[in-house]
Amino acid sequence: LTSDYLIAMSEEAYRLFLPAMSSDGKVLYDSYHVTPDKGAFTHYEVPATQSALNTFKRAQPANIIMLGAFSGITRIVSREAIAKAVRENVPNRFVKMNLEALSLGFELANHLKEKV
Numbered sequence: 001l002t003s004d005y006l007i008a009m010s011e012e013a014y015r016l017f018l019p020a021m022s023s024d025g026k027v028l029y030d031s032y033h034v035t036p037d038k039g040a041f042t043h044y045e046v047p048a049t050q051s052a053l054n055t056f057k058r059a060q061p062a063n064i065i066m067l068g069a070f071s072g073i074t075r076i077v078s079r080e081a082i083a084k085a086v087r088e089n090v091p092n093r094f095v096k097m098n099l100e101a102l103s104l105g106f107e108l109a110n111h112l113k114e115k116v
Contacts, residue, residue: 006041007070008034009048009063028070030062044073044112051104061101068105073113079106 002022008014008029014036021027026042032049046069048062055061064086071077079102086098 005070005074007066008036009066011035026073028066028073030066032062044069046105046108046112048105048108051108052101055104056097056101061097064098064101065105065108068102068107069109069112070105072106072109 001020002025003017003020004022004025006014006017006021006025006027006029008017008027010030010033014027014029014034018027018037018041021041023040024042026044027036028044028046029036030048031045032047032053036043036045046066048065048069049059051065052059052062067082068079071079071082082102083099086102087095090098
């Protein structure tokens with residue numbers, strides 16, 4: 001079983017799941033926590049945690065930033081569908097922050113695609 005995509009938010013996850021990547025796989029990694037072995041796969045350096053700390057003064061939104069970056073790069077799920085899922089599944093007091101984090105992730109994806 002191989003994977004086409006790996007989202008690594010930690011060094012441990014990166015090391016554990018990288019061997020399961022398909023030969024043309026794409027890796028998105030959080031540059032705050034992961035030092036990649038760039039080689040056979042396309043790597044996207046996503047500063048998710050650092051962006052969360054800079055923008056929200058907390059690390060928790062990093063996962064939503066990464067989700068936005070992943071969606072922006074792959075186009076597997078539309079921005080509208082993910083925003084709808086956030087609005088419907090996130091507690092009301094966190095919706096605004098998560099939508100802002102999602103937008104930040106899409107913005108990062110635009111810059112990442114320019115570099116690759």
